[in-house]
Amino acid sequence: MCGIVGYVGKEQAAPILLEGLEKLEYRGYDSAGIAVLSEEKELQVKKSKGRLKVLSALTDGGRAVEGTLGVGHTRWATHGEPSDVNSHPHLSSGRRIAVVHNGIIENYVEIKEFLLAQGVCFQSETDTEVVAQLLEYYYDRSGDVMDSVYRVLHRIEGAYALGIMCRDLPDAFIAARKDAPLLLGYGQGCCFIASDVTAIIKHTRDVAYMEDGEVALVRADGIQVFDALAQPVEKEHHHVDWDVSAAEKGGYAHFMFKEIMEQPEAVRKTISPRLKGGRLCFDELKLTPEEIRALNRICIVACGSSYHVGMVGKYNLERLLRRPVDVMLASEFRYADPLVDESSLVIVISQSGETLDTMAALRQAKALGARTLAIVNVVGSSIAREADGVLYTWAGPEIAVATTKAYSTQLVLLDMLGLYFAQVLGSVTEEESARIVSELQTLPAKMETVLADTEQIKYLASQYFNHSSIFFIGRNLDYALGLEGSLKLKEISYIHSEAYAAGELKHGTISLIEDGTLVVALCSYAPLFDKSVSNIVEVKARGADIVALTGESLGEELSKTAENVLTVPDTHVILQPSLGVLPLQIFAYYVALQRGCDIDKPRNLAKSVTVE
Ligand code: F6R
Numbered sequence: 308m309c310g311i312v313g314y315v316g317k318e319q320a321a322p323i324l325l326e327g328l329e330k331l332e333y334r335g336y337d338s339a340g341i342a343v344l345s346e347e348k349e350l351q352v353k354k355s356k357g358r359l360k361v362l363s364a365l366t367d368g369g370r371a372v373e374g375t376l377g378v379g380h381t382r383w384a385t386h387g388e389p390s391d392v393n394s395h396p397h398l399s400s401g402r403r404i405a406v407v408h409n410g411i412i413e414n415y416v417e418i419k420e421f422l423l424a425q426g427v428c429f430q431s432e433t434d435t436e437v438v439a440q441l442l443e444y445y446y447d448r449s450g451d452v453m454d455s456v457y458r459v460l461h462r463i464e465g466a467y468a469l470g471i472m473c474r475d476l477p478d479a480f481i482a483a484r485k486d487a488p489l490l491l492g493y494g495q496g497c498c499f500i501a502s503d504v505t506a507i508i509k510h511t512r513d514v515a516y517m518e519d520g521e522v523a524l525v526r527a528d529g530i531q532v533f534d535a536l537a538q539p540v541e542k543e544h545h546h547v548d549w550d551v552s553a554a555e556k557g558g559y560a561h562f563m564f565k566e567i568m569e570q571p572e573a574v575r576k577t578i579s580p581r582l583k584g585g586r587l588c589f590d591e592l593k594l595t596p597e598e599i600r601a602l603n604r605i606c607i608v609a610c611g612s613s614y615h616v617g618m619v620g621k622y623n624l625e626r627l628l629r630r631p632v633d634v635m636l637a638s639e640f641r642y643a644d645p646l647v648d649e650s651s652l653v654i655v656i657s658q659s660g661e662t663l664d665t666m667a668a669l670r671q672a673k674a675l676g677a678r679t680l681a682i683v684n685v686v687g688s689s690i691a692r693e694a695d696g697v698l699y700t701w702a703g704p705e706i707a708v709a710t711t712k713a714y715s716t717q718l719v720l721l722d723m724l725g726l727y728f729a730q731v732l733g734s735v736t737e738e739e740s741a742r743i744v745s746e747l748q749t750l751p752a753k754m755e756t757v758l759a760d761t762e763q764i765k766y767l768a769s770q771y772f773n774h775s776s777i778f779f780i781g782r783n784l785d786y787a788l789g790l791e792g793s794l795k796l797k798e799i800s801y802i803h804s805e806a807y808a809a810g811e812l813k814h815g816t817i818s819l820i821e822d823g824t825l826v827v828a829l830c831s832y833a834p835l836f837d838k839s840v841s842n843i844v845e846v847k848a849r850g851a852d853i854v855a856l857t858g859e860s861l862g863e864e865l866s867k868t869a870e871n872v873l874t875v876p877d878t879h880v881i882l883q884p885s886l887g888v889l890p891l892q893i894f895a896y897y898v899a900l901q902r903g904c905d906i907d908k909p910r911n912l913a914k915s916v917t918v919e
């Protein structure tokens with residue numbers, strides 16, 4: 308997730324910007340840059356790939372870039388690999404405009420084509436550069452910066468927090484926001500913008516939060532804010548009393564919880580660029596409809612939670628495509644002499660894009676002639692570069708070791724890919740397809756509903772946190788979901804936990820159930836609800852305590868059998884795991900919290916597993 312900071316005042320801007328960017332480092336980034344307006348009214352831009360210390364060395368800690376007005380940026384690559392040229396700020400060709408941006412401009416290709424046709428030359432592969440170039444295009448014609456900013460904002464689609472400097476606006480910079488965080492800071496004789504308060508808390512605790520559609524003109528002596536129709540807006544000021552470490556986590560105690568709460572937004576970012584006017588668009592997919600039709604084998608390969616996404620994917624893709632889909636652990640696939648060839652598609656899934664076993668599996672699949680497609684979060688990572696095609700999840704950086712938002716975004720992306728393939732193959736009816744699309748559109752809001760109230764889950768965690776063994780059972784998609792719920796719990800709470808296909812219990816595992824054993828019974832897969840209820844009855848008869856999960860419409864029915872029932876909103880059956888996983892993540896979190904575990908950095912685990 309990119310970070311933005313802007314300063315205007317009497318001090319030298321560059322050291323303040325560098326210091327602010329350092330405070331945003333926790334958000335994750337791969338490159339950084341600053342733009343500062345010189346006394347001669349030149350936009351000086353310094354930027355580089357890599358850590359902030361590279362930028363600091365390049366600018367002598369900011370001292371080599373003189374000026375009292377500037378914006379800075381840490382970039383987390385989305386469009387274009389991490390590189391010096393793709394780093395922000397981006398300058399317009401005439402060097403009159405500099406832009407930093409957090410978010411994704413969804414229609415940048417169309418705008419770029421328009422500007423290229425006008426003779427504009429682009430330097431970078433980013434979506435952001437179109438904002439700088441389009442702004443200069445309008446500014447050339449109107450000579451009015453604010454007017455040009457509004458024209459640009461009306462033309463671009465997607466999410467943005469923008470910091471904009473104009474050479475001809477020597478005492479102010481402009482900020483704009485839609486679906487990406489940006490706040491205003493009011494200091495003594497200086498003002499700021501920032502992606503979050505950490506970047507400016509040293510200088511001021513007096514802030515106002517920008518709302519979608521607002522545009523701010525930021526000067527040293529104050530900030531004017533306007534709404535989407537350029538009408539002045541009075542902002543409510545807030546006093547921030549968080550300490551710096553709480554501020555980094557957005558006020559949450561742990562990154563994991565922050566990332567759990569970010570899931571609706573992350574999923575929205577995954578869905579929105581690929582769903583236009585109710586139609587699925589996979590422009591980035593390097594597979595033609597003919598090539599999709601010619602595939603005779605689909606194999607999903609991944610590790611850990613990414614593998615669990617593949618498990619859900621197997622059920623969903625087979626349902627949608629009416630073709631066999633295999634899912635394999637990457638560490639098994641690579642040594643299994645896998646049966647894939649030129650007519651196979653191997654889909655590898657990886658948050659980090661660096662997991663060694665997944666990488667090895669990808670290379671092997673390629674060596675065997677298979678087409679490869681990667682679902683990856685980290686842009687420019689090894690897996691993203693080596694796969695034939697890549698679909699980015701755009702979840703933003705995930706800091707907590709236990710994945711949450713990467714899992715959710717991978718899941719929804721794989722569902723969307725499955726639906727797209729099904730449309731190409733004609734294996735799904737138009738009505739069914741429309742139902743899924745409509746549920747995809749409401750999914751982020753439904754996720755918000757689940758996350759809005761965590762009290763019941765917190766209470767259940769307080770009842771069961773000292774159990775030594777917890778079982779998750781479920782059928783079909785609920786079984787796949789249970790695997791993730793169980794992994795989440797064991798990795799951060801260190802409680803032994805296992806996930807079982809509910810129908811498999813009686814083939815051995817049921818002997819482990821005794822008085823007071825906690826069984827988390829997942830019953831959100833409506834077609835097999837009755838079967839799952841029978842399994843609850845079986846384990847209850849052996850003394851198990853039950854925490855059960857289902858969709859709202861089945862909650863009442865389930866409470867006749869289970870003492871503790873959690874519900875999530877109903878949605879299309881294939882999307883139900885996207886909602887069901889949320890209570891499981893929260894349960895794991897609160898159990899680990901009660902046990903005093905190091906939630907963000909569980910013992911023996913690493914975020915990126917680059918060893919075998
Ligand atoms: C669990 C978790 C791991 C990862 C696994 C694969 O919370 O995060 O199981 O899912 O190590 O990592 P990636 O997705 O980076 O390949």
